[in-house]
Amino acid sequence: MALLNWTELGDHCYRQVAQYDMKWEQDLAIEYFHIAAARFGGPVARIMKPKSLIMGIPNTNQLFRKYLTIHNSAGKLTGKVLWDYSKELVKMGWTTDEALVVVYKNGDVDIYNMHGEKIAFPPPLFGNPPSKGKEIVDCEVFENMLIVLTQDNAFYYVRNLPNCLSFKPELIGLLSIRGSPTCFKAIPSAHSYSGNLDILCGHPDGGLVLLQEMKEVKGFSKIPFTNEEINRVEEISLSATGEFLAILLEGGVVVKLNSNFSKFLGRTDSEMVERARQVVWCGNEAVCLIFNEFVGILGPDNTKASMDIDHIKEGVFCNSELDGMRVFTTEKCEFWEKVDPSLQMTLSIGSFSPPALLLVAYEAYIENSASSGESIRNLQNNDTLQEAVDQLLESASAEFDVDTQEKLLKAAAFGKTFLPPGTFDSNKLVNMVKHLKVLNNLRREYVARPITYHQLKYMRSNGEMLIKRLLDSHHHYLALQISKFWKLRQEHIFVHWACAKLTDQAFSDKEMCELICSKLNLCKSVSYTDIARKALDSGRKDLAIDLLENEPAISRKVPLLLHMGEYDMALDKAIDSSDPDLIYLVIMKIHEQDKAARDDPDFVPGATGSIEKVLSKNVAREMLLSYARQIDEDLLKQAFRYLKRPQEAGHFAIEKAYKYNDLRRRLELLSTARDLYANYDRDPLYAVAAKEQLALIEKQKLLIKKTGDRSLVDLSVCDTIGRLLKQDQETEAEKLAKQFQISEKKMWYLKLKIKASQGDWPGVEALSKSKKNPPIGFRPFANIAVQRNQNQYAEQFILRVPEVDYQLNMLQYIGSYMKAAEVAVKNKLFDSLPEIAQKSNDRAVMEFVDSQLVGK
Amino acid sequence: MEQPEPTVKFQVLREQARVRILEILDLIQGPKFLAIDPCLIGPLSLIIEMSVLKDHGVSKVGAVISNDMDFDCRDVIYIVRPTIQMMQTLSSQVHECIANGDKDHRYHLYMCPRVTTVCEKILMSNGVMGEFDIIEQLMIYLIPLENDLLSMQMERSFRELVLDRDFTMYHYIARAILQLEHVFGPIPIKEGKGIASSHVLRILKMLEEEDPDYVSEHPISEIQGAILIDREIDMITPLCTPLTYEALIDEVFGIANNIIKVAPKVLEKDDTDKPIQVSLTSSDSVYQEIRDLNFCVLKPLLVEKLEYIDSTYKEKDQQRTVEDLSKYMKKFKQAHKEAASVQNHLHLAIHITNETVKNPFFNQNLDIEHSIIMGDTDPMILDHIERLIGMGEDLYTVLRLLCLISVTQNGLKGKTFDFFRKEIIQSYGFETILTLSNLERAGLLKKQEVKSNWSNLMKSFRLINEDVNQRVPDDIAYAYAGYAPLSLRLIEMLYSTGWVNEAVRSLPGDYHTIRYDIDEQNNPGKPVVILFFLGGITFAEIAAVRYLNKRPESRKEFVIATTHIVNSHTFLTSVSEQIQNEIERSSID
Missing domain, CATH: 1.25.40.850 (Sec1/Munc18 (SM) protein, domain 3b)
Known part of the structure; x- marks a missing residue:
């Protein structure tokens, strides 16, 4: 039999657990407020409805008339925001990270933390004033997203709140229906129909519309699996896990479905004529219809029940949780949940389940009754003692009342002693005690984070979610203890603590620094920079500098030094770190400042001196040059001037010159380069070469006029001469050679190359004979003939090259083995003969070789 | 030939990079366009195959080159190097899309290996910062090219080290080593010679001190030592003509990311005009056997192999019993597998011979x-x-x-x-x-x-060994036909007489070392030492290192890491200025 305060629903029971008396203004019924509550026992925000304001409710506390207020679960005020009633609120909601997102009709969005501090500054979503049709009609804060519905029936979302880079609304899709949807709900991709984000809307003429991201819009006029026509949809509710949907239809029918439409879970007629104020999932199994005085619970298999709301003043607000729901009234905060099966088994009146029996045995033992031993033996004989202990542990985890928890745990510990040794892991018990300790601490009114064991486990599996929440609400000690218990990192807790502590003006800078350092010495690798930044933000610059002295990581120190305007120190530290990113960060910042200073009409050269400072440091100098080379020409020129590096400035001009295809631009830059090089006397080659190049281009221009051959321009001197030779402009070629001091040898090479390329081999031969000893020797003649497979000419030239090695190699390469053999004989290189013979594979050669080798 | 199990499992690095890339892809549902920095396409292809990308929803892969990209998906993932030029290109691409009314794209930007302030600043000043949904790092430093060879695949690194003197490269290398230590445990002794090496070691020391995870996580060191060698110390070797097979392939065809592209006529395949891709890795057992040999022994060896395969084919009809046949099938399969490879290498070798030793x-x-x-x-x-x-x-x-x-x-x-x-x-x-x-x-x-002081250096380091046996190597000089790479002589010297002498001092840069005390560990086998070449290593040097490992008296097992692989051509082009000399003809008057 269920306990008195339990409500039976099918085989299960539901119960309402009172948690806190609300510390907020109880004179004012919450009926008069818009309310939004965060999951996991998080904060509650409320703002008085403008309508209520006009109605002239009793004049109590001005606070609630002027401010949006934020409270913890026990109603204690944690933050307030001055409210602008001229702006029309659409809705507000909490993100997963407990950022409060407030959305106004004109597209403005404000984002606050639980202390009422603005933590992000999104621009108006659709411009100011919003573009046509982009007024916001409805919205939902969902996980870390804001979903808005605009007047023209378009759905948008803004993702990654509150820390996204841009607050640009992205289109999810358009609804082409007349009128606005009656209501809508976002379904997360993990459980949606499309596998992406879905938006399920109520059609104003009845039926459902499913808007799928990137896919087509789907309409449902009938309930899936049942073919029942869908009336006008009044509300859609999603369970806290996102797995299940409840749809409230006009007339009080509630349909439950899997969120991806894969399964129909039931249809219940609530038989309520009055429209429910809210439809809220209580855990994953039951849907609650919230009315003013009572709640209708619709369970699986068409079960229903009703539970009364205990309140004096009007108004109730419910918020779905993973395994239940939180119910706020003007006076109280309650948690409603399905009674855990283990607890039901244990505590039900007249239960004979193993845990219940063990509990009885334990109570008898306390009272020194003999029946205790009997009960234990019974459990042992039925082999259910182990089960009883486990169930008792589990039921303790589901219990809120500390005395009951204790009783259940003690009974479990008692039962454990009768189990055969080694069959029970005592750590289970110890861990449960520790966890309950955490839970009870969290639930204390001082912390007011009324979560269940199940929620605690969820929050733990999601990284440091709980710790973050505790830090947000400044419960550092508890956060630290839990981190130790769960073996999480603790540095950031100290940092967070220090940042919060800083604002305490009771301590002088020196005392504060000592206080913080003494605590932070306890752990390794703390970011002092984060604390220093906070100190700076709260106007304590000296403290910031003191704190920074303790920072071991330069990479964290530098940005803050820059922020403080300590450029020189920042530059030195950045160079010490050798981290290019930091060095660039400083360089760019200094450059920015420098530029701004130079643009100032009152600029005095050298007054800032900062870029010069950068250039005076080896490492920074090279990096500045490398940066400027790529992106900032003015800076580069400035640097070259300062560093007196005309040569590099000249190089840069040339590099640029060749980026232009326009001859005039190129000439301009080449002259610039020439002038720069002229100042570089260590290596005069550059100035000479640049001057000659300019002269060459002028000459080429003249030649183009003469010959009409435009391809001449900007060829090398040699190629220009080569081209002229090809065109039989020998005199022009000679003139050019003279002007640019082309050596005689070079002219020979050019003539040889041109003739060979024209296939004029008799010409080549004539050239070779034009002088008794060509200044370039015969090798080039031989090589080019070999390369071009002119074996006949090749042989002739090879034989005129004095080196015998060369002759032998080349003759063999072109296949003139007989000649090779003759050369070998002539030079008495008999050793190479057999190889030549073998390679030749030619009888005549072999015979010749044999004849030569006879007798040797 | 069976591959021996590698002592240090470098493939873990590849696997980690691969997992990270898939994670990036899977973050976005639906089809996505993958836009990759041209210089990352090769390295990424070593990590992940095209088909896998397709399986994870990549509809198209494009190189980030020009301003007009045709993004056919809503989601565009950029993977780029954090360079100023890249940021300018990205910015103009995004601007272009917006100007064309193509506003609904979502851009995701990953910079490899890290996000830099400069890049963010540039995106910001170009007004596109807000267009990116996500800007994150893709931390890939070293990619395994082989089980004993890691490379950062940064082609410009030598230039950046010797010309730009930009700290970025030093920092990347230090981070690469730190990443190695994260994966394989702290390296107890790290030493180096040269300007870059000193900088890298100094930075590495700072990073290690700042890193809370440096020591505690991995009490075991899989790598016992690291030696950093600046290419700047030995700029001779990359200018020399190497004579091992792999190095010559590189000189003639240019190996990029373990692949060469060969004209079909070289391989005597006439059925196509397109260059044929030949993959050059240890998974080709024939290649694994011959890659590091001096070229002079190659041809006879290949011919012998071919004859063996031929004879195996011919034995087909001589098999009598079923047992013989099944034994033979095994032999046949192996031969068949090798046949294609042997053919290919024979063709390559003939081509190389004509281009080189016969020329x-x-x-x-x-x-x-x-x-x-x-x-x-x-x-x-x-x-x-x-x-x-x-x-x-x-x-x-x-x-x-x-x-x-x-x-x-x-x-x-x-x-x-x-x-x-x-x-x-x-x-x-x-x-x-x-x-x-x-x-x-x-x-x-x-x-x-x-x-x-070349003659002194030559003597102190025995750089010339004219008596080296090129066929059956008895000295590292086999790889360069008589010249022993200075880089490797330095390493040999470190383990014989040490580096405290006049010869080593005369080379540029300081000697630096970081020691980290670690308990004696009982490692079976030889201690592993990683040789990190800053500014590139040649294939012939790689061959020589492998030779050092094979020597019976070797007491260390060397593995190699490098910024990239160089040959004489890429070595010089990397420090050259590539200039397009073109003139608009109409501008001449």
């Missing part, structure tokens, strides 16, 4: 190169180079020999220096002046100011 011009250059290495100052060397210029041979062939003289002789004599610079400008155009200036700044081609 008298190649040999002439090789002879000159040898004379230079020997410290010869015969005027015929300069005559030869002058002739090359006169005949208009490839500029890099000329520069290679000139640089080789300069690095061995500590510069060219003033007159010679000016003569050749003038020759080069006259023949190859004025714009080469920039390349000449770069080479001078890099210390590759300069005027002699102090007398060379």
Whole structure:
């Protein structure tokens, strides 16, 4: 039999657990407020409805008339925001990270933390004033997203709140229906129909519309699996896990479905004529219809029940949780949940389940009754003692009342002693005690984070979610203890603590620094920079500098030094770190400042001196040059001037010159380069070469006029001469050679190359004979003939090259083995003969070789 | 041939990178366009296959080059190097899309290996910062090319190290080592010689001290030592002509990301016009066996293999019993698997032979190169180079020999220096002046100011070993036909007489070391030492390192890490200025 305060629903029971008396203004019924509550026992925000304001409710506390207020679960005020009633609120909601997102009709969005501090500054979503049709009609804060519905029936979302880079609304899709949807709900991709984000809307003429991201819009006029026509949809509710949907239809029918439409879970007629104020999932199994005085619970298999709301003043607000729901009234905060099966088994009146029996045995033992031993033996004989202990542990985890928890745990510990040794892991018990300790601490009114064991486990599996929440609400000690218990990192807790502590003006800078350092010495690798930044933000610059002295990581120190305007120190530290990113960060910042200073009409050269400072440091100098080379020409020129590096400035001009295809631009830059090089006397080659190049281009221009051959321009001197030779402009070629001091040898090479390329081999031969000893020797003649497979000419030239090695190699390469053999004989290189013979594979050669080798 | 299990499982790095990339892809549902920095396409292809990308919803992969990209999906993922130029390109692409009314794209930006402030600033000042949904790092530093070879695949690293002197590269290398230590445990002894090495070790030390996870997580060190060698210390080796098979493939075809592209006629495949891709990794057992051999033993070996395969094929009809047949099938399968590979390599080897050892011009250059290495100052060397210029041979062939003289002789004599610079400008155009200036700044081609101590170096490091057996190597000099790479002699010296001597001191840069005390560990097998080449390693050097491991007396197992792989051509082009000399004809009047 269920306990008195339990409500039976099918085989299960539901119960309402009172948690806190609300510390907020109880004179004012919450009926008069818009309310939004965060999951996991998080904060509650409320703002008085403008309508209520006009109605002239009793004049109590001005606070609630002027401010949006934020409270913890026990109603204690944690933050307030001055409210602008001229702006029309659409809705507000909490993100997963407990950022409060407030959305106004004109597209403005404000984002606050639980202390009422603005933590992000999104621009108006659709411009100011919003573009046509982009007024916001409805919205939902969902996980870390804001979903808005605009007047023209378009759905948008803004993702990654509150820390996204841009607050640009992205289109999810358009609804082409007349009128606005009656209501809508976002379904997360993990459980949606499309596998992406879905938006399920109520059609104003009845039926459902499913808007799928990137896919087509789907309409449902009938309930899936049942073919029942869908009336006008009044509300859609999603369970806290996102797995299940409840749809409230006009007339009080509630349909439950899997969120991806894969399964129909039931249809219940609530038989309520009055429209429910809210439809809220209580855990994953039951849907609650919230009315003013009572709640209708619709369970699986068409079960229903009703539970009364205990309140004096009007108004109730419910918020779905993973395994239940939180119910706020003007006076109280309650948690409603399905009674855990283990607890039901244990505590039900007249239960004979193993845990219940063990509990009885334990109570008898306390009272020194003999029946205790009997009960234990019974459990042992039925082999259910182990089960009883486990169930008792589990039921303790589901219990809120500390005395009951204790009783259940003690009974479990008692039962454990009768189990055969080694069959029970005592750590289970110890861990449960520790966890309950955490839970009870969290639930204390001082912390007011009324979560269940199940929620605690969820929050733990999601990284440091709980710790973050505790830090947000400044419960550092508890956060630290839990981190130790769960073996999480603790540095950031100290940092967070220090940042919060800083604002305490009771301590002088020196005392504060000592206080913080003494605590932070306890752990390794703390970011002092984060604390220093906070100190700076709260106007304590000296403290910031003191704190920074303790920072071991330069990479964290530098940005803050820059922020403080300590450029020189920042530059030195950045160079010490050798981290290019930091060095660039400083360089760019200094450059920015420098530029701004130079643009100032009152600029005095050298007054800032900062870029010069950068250039005076080896490492920074090279990096500045490398940066400027790529992106900032003015800076580069400035640097070259300062560093007196005309040569590099000249190089840069040339590099640029060749980026232009326009001859005039190129000439301009080449002259610039020439002038720069002229100042570089260590290596005069550059100035000479640049001057000659300019002269060459002028000459080429003249030649183009003469010959009409435009391809001449900007060829090398040699190629220009080569081209002229090809065109039989020998005199022009000679003139050019003279002007640019082309050596005689070079002219020979050019003539040889041109003739060979024209296939004029008799010409080549004539050239070779034009002088008794060509200044370039015969090798080039031989090589080019070999390369071009002119074996006949090749042989002739090879034989005129004095080196015998060369002759032998080349003759063999072109296949003139007989000649090779003759050369070998002539030079008495008999050793190479057999190889030549073998390679030749030619009888005549072999015979010749044999004849030569006879007798040797 | 069965592959031995690697001592240090470098493939873990590949696996980690792969998981991260998939994570990035899976973050976005639906089809996505993957826009990749051109210089990351190769490295990423070593990590993840195209087909896998497709499986994870990538509808198209494009190189980030021009301003107009045709994004056909809503989601666009950029993976780029954090360079200023890249940021400018991205910005204009995004602007272009917006200007075309294409506003609904979502951009996701990943910078590899890290997000830099400069890049963010540029995106911000271009007004596109807010267009990116996400800007995050894709931390990939070292990619395994082989089980014993890691590379950062940063082609410009030598230039950045010797020309730009930009700390970015030092920092990346330090982070790469730190990442290794995260994965394989702290390396107890890290030492290095050279300017870059000193910087890297100094930065690494700071990073280690700042890193809370550095020590505690991995009590076990899989790598016992790291030696950092600056390419700047030994700029001789990459200028020399290597003679191992793999190195010659690289010289002739250019290996990029373990792949070469070969004209079909080289492989005697006439059914296509498109270049054929040949993958060169240890998964090809034939290649694994021959890659590090001196080229002179290659052809007979391949022919022998081919004959063996042929005879295996012919045995087919001689099998009588079922047992014989099944035994034979095994043999046949193996032979069949190798046959295609042997054929390919034979074709490649023939092509290389014709291009190199059989080509008298190649040999002439090789002879000159040898004379230079020997410290010869015969005027015929300069005559030869002058002739090359006169005949208009490839500029890099000329520069290679000139640089080789300069690095061995500590510069060219003033007159010679000016003569050749003038020759080069006259023949190859004025714009080469920039390349000449770069080479001078890099210390590759300069005027002699102090007398060379090449003959001392040659003696102290035994750089010349003319008696080396190239067929059955008995010294690292086998890889360069008598020249022993200075880089590796340094390493040999470290383990014989140490680095505290005049010869080592005379090389540029300081000697730096970080020691980290660690409990004696009982490692079976030889201690692993990673050799990190800052500024590139050649394939012949890789072969020589592998040879060191194979020597029976070797007491360490060397594995290799490098910024990238170089050959004589890429080595020089990386410090050159590539200039397009084009003129709009209408601008001439």
